[in-house]
Amino acid sequence: MESKIKAPTKNESRIIKFMILLGIFSIIYFLQFFFHPEHIGNPYLYALLSISILYSLVKKLYMWYNYSNISVPESSGKVPALKVDILTTYFPGEPYQMTITTLEAINQITYPHTTYLCDEANDPYLRNFCEENGIIHVTRDNRIDAKAGNINNALKKYATGDICVVLDPDHIPEPNFLDPILPHFEDPEIGFVQIVQSYYNIKETLVARGAAEQTFQFYGPMMMTLNSYGAVNAIGANCVFRRTALDSIGGHAPGLCEDMHTAMLLYAKNWKAVYLPEVLAKGLAPSNLTNFFKQQLKWSRGTFDLLVKVYPKIFSKLTGRQKIHFGILPLHYLGGVISLINFLIPALSLFFATTPWKGNIIDFAFVLIPVAASSVLIRTFIQKWVIEKKERGFHIIGGLLHINTWWIYIVGLAYTLINKNVPYLPTPKENEWNTNYKIIIPNAIIGIISITAIIYGLQKDLTPFSIVMAGFAFFNALIMAFGIYLANKVTNQNRILRSNLAFSKISSLWSFKHAFYKGANSTFMVTRAIALPLLLVLLIFSMNFKNMNDLARWENVSVPQHTPLSGKYLGIFHPYQETGLSDIQEITFIENQQDVNFNIVSLYLAWNRQSIESFPHDLMTDIFEKDAIPIITWEPWTAELATQDSEPELREGRKSFKHIANGTYDNYIRDFIQILKSYDQPIFLRYAHEFDNPQYPWSAVGGNTPEEFIAAWKHVHELIKAEGANKIIMVWNPWKAHNMAGYYPGDDYVDWIGITLLNYDALNSDGQYHPFKDLYKPFSDEFFWFTRKPVMLAEFGSLKIKDRQEEWLLDAMTSINREFDEIAAIVMFNSAYDKNIPENDWYDQRYLDWTTGSMKEISTRFNPNPPRNGNILKQLTLENPATNPISQFDIKGVHYKKGKDWKNNYYVLTREELQNDLETIKASGLNTIQFKGSDIYDYNIRSISEDVGLQLIYEFDIDASRNYLGNNKKIQKLAKQIINKTERFKDDKNLIAYSFKFNLEQQYVKPLLFAQRTAYLNWLNSLITEIKKIDPIRSIVIEVPLNNETMDLIQQMHNSFPVDSYGLIMVENNMEQLYEVMRYSAKAGIDVFVSDIEPKVLLQNAASFKNDNFILSNWQNERYSNWLNYDGLVDFNGNRKQELRAVKTLLTGLSPEEKMAEVRILKPAVPLTPNSSLEYSAAIRAGGQWLTAAKHVQDFSFDWSLVKNDLYGNPLALKNLGSGNTIKVTIPRDYENYELIVTAKRKGLNYSTSNRSLLHTKLEE
Structure with missing residues (x-):
């Protein structure tokens, strides 16, 4: 049973310290990323999440601090001639056999000593046993100060030894218990020696296992480091005190954590302590949830009490290390508050359709990997110094048990705040297997709240972010369910497998278990051996990929490469x-x-x-x-x-x-x-x-x-x-x-x-x-x-x-x-x-x-692969003629594209943001949105648009680059998905049409384009026929680009295609072509409308569109990881553009707000040189003249952004530079490809105006 742990070598100590430094660097790197202002979601939930993360990181740092200086005390090995008193206690109701077993073991200790039983009950049976076995039986007529008072009663009245050993009645000592301990008392400054607290009933129940797991790291490397710091904790179960030290503080200190209290007072009197990492006695861990909760309530209330009442009084008398230890250790029990916060964050996020944090999840993973790797690998490396090999591992049961104890810790904190006492709680009673099920009510409530939040939240808000929150809530519910399981399944000895499986199966399972543990041990040894280089590799890998990710958004942003297919x-x-x-x-x-x-x-x-x-x-x-x-x-x-x-x-x-x-x-x-x-x-x-x-x-x-x-x-x-x-x-x-x-x-x-x-x-x-x-x-x-x-x-x-x-x-x-x-x-x-x-x-x-x-x-x-030639629509036959032209609706709409490609999209489309957008669209006089289908955002778009009172045109998300030639299983699967959506959507009250894009020319080159068009339209024909069978009420719209082929395509499709209306996509200000198509369609009885038009084109031709249906190109400028555009009514930061103001005036007829002044960028009048820092200024046009913004800074706010373009002037990426009437810009190397944007907003107005300009002045300017 004796531990053979040795102190780390110099090289091992260097490795530990270097790994901790890497871990600290990882934490700083993570915090710098996490606390960036642009990542703040809901400010209240963000604050809660920040508290939780900071607590966890501080706790981790404290653990690493207690790993950094492991030592094993040395002694001469000579056992001094000291008179020893060994005391244990008895409280009414505790099992006789447990006490007797401990007393018998004490009598077996080889070093000469006197044994005392401090009996609070003055029990005749135990009194008789003591008389028969030469044990001094001590009792008293009161129970003042509980266990400490009981011990002190014996010390004051009976015990006279030089050394006082305090053993809990469930801790069974080894015969050589005193031999390795007493040599340390040769040093007259040593006030107490603490040994390992170990347990012999770990396998009895999962609770016992979990309770023991929570102590493995503490009694191993942490206490061994506290030994170096001169801040060893005293543990009441098996601590050995110098009697003069105890007498110097008036005996054993009272309280729920009398051992910790005693140690604090001894240190305040300048006594020293030694931690001996040897197992010389083993006791009982709490075997069921009730007893574990009693123990944790006692400890949490006791440590908080010491922090509040004792720590401040003796603060000045403690060393720096002791101040740190006794000041931070009680905060372990704040974990209850933190667990409650962790339960509430996902639940509240789901209930209120919001999110605490809105950064890039991939970046988050990259910055979190070093922190997680540091935690795991430092813990793995340090586990060489746990007391026994079987104590190695991740201690998952102990962690889950700790989380399930959250409300107990909160009760302990609350009792401290209101100064309510907790009664003395005895050790577990014999055969106390039944659990008081009232103690699982708080956990059951959290579990129910979490599940309710998932059901309600996902029905209300189905987005990637709500799904992530639902995942956390479900995880919390599982943890609570595990706590309920612990309350019910108190024993591991259920023998279910042994009773129902053949012996050969049992043998196979035993073999597997043995191989698993052998493999796990081998993995541990290998991981421990490469822990430092592995941590370095992971840190460099993560930082490099994060850096590459950052560069990919700006310095090394990839130019979108889209090459239409041509065939060979x-x-x-x-x-x-x-x-x-x-x-x-x-x-x-x-x-x-x-x-x-x-x-x-x-x-x-x-x-x-x-x-x-x-x-x-x-x-x-x-x-x-x-x-x-x-x-x-x-x-x-x-x-x-x-x-x-x-x-x-x-x-x-x-x-x-x-x-x-x-x-x-x-x-x-x-x-x-x-x-x-x-x-x-x-x-x-x-x-x-x-x-x-x-x-x-x-x-x-x-x-x-x-x-x-x-x-x-x-x-x-x-x-x-x-x-x-x-x-x-x-x-x-x-x-x-x-x-x-x-x-x-x-x-x-x-x-x-x-x-x-x-x-x-x-x-x-x-x-x-x-x-x-x-x-x-x-x-x-x-x-x-x-x-x-x-x-x-x-x-x-x-x-x-x-x-x-x-x-x-x-x-x-x-x-x-x-x-x-x-x-x-x-x-x-x-x-x-x-x-x-x-x-x-x-x-x-x-x-x-x-x-x-x-x-x-x-x-x-x-290897040529040409398509077969064919005339467009030559195989189509009209089965279901057009019956629901979209012209029956008044449509003044806009495309809503913020939910597109959410993985690369910079916008976090929460329900709150979506609600605000659609309400603003409605208030602007627009009455329709067209949304391109997304399994992620469909639910929210449909429900919120109906609540707001907007008509919805649902555009099916069809990848035009698919191969529509031949029997393609992917397009068959796509057709089934569209049919299934139609079944789900057909009862939506605000849904007026289904839309399909006919824009294969962006994906294919002639002549392959012609063949793909034919195949696509044949596929679409059968698909639309099925849709009309399911939902005969909705209009079917085919959108085609407005060009020289438009009339020919519309004519051919109209004669053989079950389409109700055709949407015209205006790619430029080609009004003459539009009028021509309109005139032709009117004569032919074909229903057409403008389904995509840029706001500036609409406003330039406002008179032509006031009474016609139209859909504007985009609600908000699009911004993705490697491209962006400017065709929205709202800019990248959510500012309403002047175009939205003009559209609202056009549609509502209401008098516009005061017209926004023009803004321009004043460039520095010097040649640009890369890496130089130059100042750009904003100018405002007021009263018919241009004035510098400095003269109007009281009335306006200015925001600046830098845009990076490709060689052809296409915008790739955007970086916010800051605010102010001037801005300093570091000139990029290839500055010809950069543009500066200034956005001006007058205080009190809802709209903004902006100007975009190259950094340099062209010669022709």
Whole structure:
């Protein structure tokens, strides 16, 4: 039973201290994050949470403080000749056998001593036992000072020894009990020696186990450190006192915690103490909840009493370490108040639909990991110094028991505050297994409150934050349920498994248990060995990831990369002679011979009358019949269209692009476009290819400029739109990478990028062989700066010379697959009739031969996956015609997007915030919100919008990037989810419509777009038909972008689609197009309305919308982890913009508040240099002149923010800089990509105005 614990080595002591320092650093790091003002949710709950966290961290620090200086006392080993008195007590009702067993064990102690039984009952049985066993029986006629008075009675009247041992009647000493203790009394300054308090009934019940677990760390490393601090606690169960020390304080101190009281008084008299970490006696731990609660009430009341009444009186007489110990130790019992706070926080959050903290949960995890790791790993490392190996572990039962004792600790605190006494509580009675079930009422109440809060709270507010709070509340309820279980299942000896399982099963379980404990011990040893490096790694890992997370929101914010899907295509140009037309029969032969399939067939047509009059209709038909797509290289040899009376420039083919842009060739262009349109099939149009190639007159050789090219390109594009040839796919094809960006007309005018990539091998201009990568990479590098369009190698091949063709082609395929995934189409230039032979002095053939036999290998490596072609809606049949047009409702609405993508969204959409937003929307004259479905926020949006009195258009959240081709299980699952939602929503009174977006052009590139549209609409047709069966009352709305295709799409869908209304998404101020669609729809009897319009466009055309339905783009500016926008009626901080003020005036007709003054940013009149700090000022326009904000600072408040943009000016991230009429800005390195926002708000007004400006002044400014 003797402990063999040794003090830590110097290296172990250094490790302990260093780990504690890391833990302290982790706590500081956590607190710095937690207490950031922007994380404050509900201020009252935040205050409670702060109290709970601070208490827990202080408690942790106190434990680490008591781990930092472990020591084991040394002695000479000589047992001095001291007269010893050993005293134990008896209180009426305690079991005889327990007392007798202890007395018998005391008599077995080998060192000479006198035994005393201090009998409060003067019990005849015990008196007789004492007489028979040479024990002095002591009694008294009063019970003053309870146990202390009982002991002191014996000390004053009978005991005369040098040493006084006080044993509780349930603690059984070892025969050598005094041998290791007495040598320490050689030092005359030692007033008492304390040994380990251990228990022999730990396995009796879970309560006994939990009660013992709460002492393991205290009697191990903590008391061993207190030994170093000179602040050892005296424990009444088995403490050994010097009699002169006790006499110096008037004997054993009275009170509920008489042992702690005694120690405090002895220290005040300058006595010292020793803690001996050896198990020399074992006693009984409380075996049921009633007895445990009695014990804890006694200790909590007693320690609080000492803190309030004794500690202040002796404070000046204690050492610094003793002041810390006796001042903090009683605060352990404040855990009851903290537990109550922890119970209330989630319950109140659920009841009131709020949250105490609203920071980023991922960041919270990163800063919490070091604290948690420090706690676990320090505890693991320090457990080498617990008294016995079996005491190692996380002591979960002890922790749960402690939490369940919360109300007892509160009662102890309350009794202290009102100075109410707690009666003396004896040790547990024999066979006292029954529990007083009244003691579980407080825990049952907390459990019921927690469960009620979950049910009520989630019905009222279903958000990620309420779900988290519900998780905490449920955890609290489980803890309370465990406490109730402890009150009922008092014994572990239920033998349920042994009574119902076969012996083989029992043996297997025993084997598993043995293996588990063996594995746990091995894990402990390994963890302990690597505790310090593991803590360092976790700390560095967490801080690094937190830092990376922070940088990802600002310095290293990732630019959103969205690349629409295009499919992959393999094409061919294979003429049958010296012509620009491919030979379909030859192509079919190559496909059969080389086991390959071509998805694109190339042909070349010049600008001349023959291209109209002799258009290759048969070839086009053959191409479509083989389910391929033609690519027409349309060469503007404009001189061939000139007439005799044309001006010289036209006859010479000069300035082609200037004349194209001026409309000179519009009739020809329209005729050609109409031919292509007539096929109603996708057609690639490679117009004016290689515009920078001096071999062509449409290059600079012909007097053409990049500006003229761009103007001509846009003009042709507009003509294609005007003619409704929506299946034409525009391919922009430069010749060289150099300066090609100067010719780029913009993504709105280009569908694909074409590249001429031909390997001339030894016929290259430098006579050298160049691999594919060297030829293509200059293009790829340049594309990065101006476009993400898919790339087509519109002429791809390698000359059949020097036997290197196949090697070059296959190497090219390897490079494409590894490095250039933007290449989505390859058109093999498989001509044997190319007369464009570079200048050389050795090639003597008439033609260049590009034909290859490597088609199969190229196809296998490139792996084309083209969609099947199809006309939009060709398979649809109208089953359920439109019956509920949305025009029956008056709609003045706004999109509410704050619940979108909640994981990356900066807004915390609590019920309170949602309620405030919707009430403000209603007060602004708007009567409808459109909300994109979210499983997280659906419930709140539906219930609150109905309470507020807003109409709701529910937009189903459909990922447009899904593959709608084929039998896709994901879209089938999505359809079921939508049907299920319809079933749930159909009884909502304020729900007026279901909405579906038709915007696949953001996700797909032509021609894949056409096939996906067809598949999507077929899927949507069957889905809407099912919805109408479930909910025939609601309008079904399809929203389409307002562009040149809108009328054609609406017409086709209207004739074969069960849609009630069409919403028009206005992506720009294209009012003429809107009027055109409106006029057409009115004539055709199609119900349309504007379902997405920016506030500024609405206000610019207010007269047109006053009596029409419309939905504004956004309620509040959107802000996500790596992008944001400014299209809301409310800014990022919740300030109402001037646009909202104007909308309210438009809709309500009420007189507006005083108009807000304009605000501008005054920039510093110096050149910007990175890392310098410059001051920017706000200016206000008042009385027709601009004045600095300093003159108006009494009337206005100014808030400043910095916005980081990408290279194209798209906003990525926002940082709040502060408030004031001026602001200091540290200039970023790439300051050209930053903007400053100032928001001004006049006191007393509800609206704000803002200005956004680049940090620097552009030259043109």
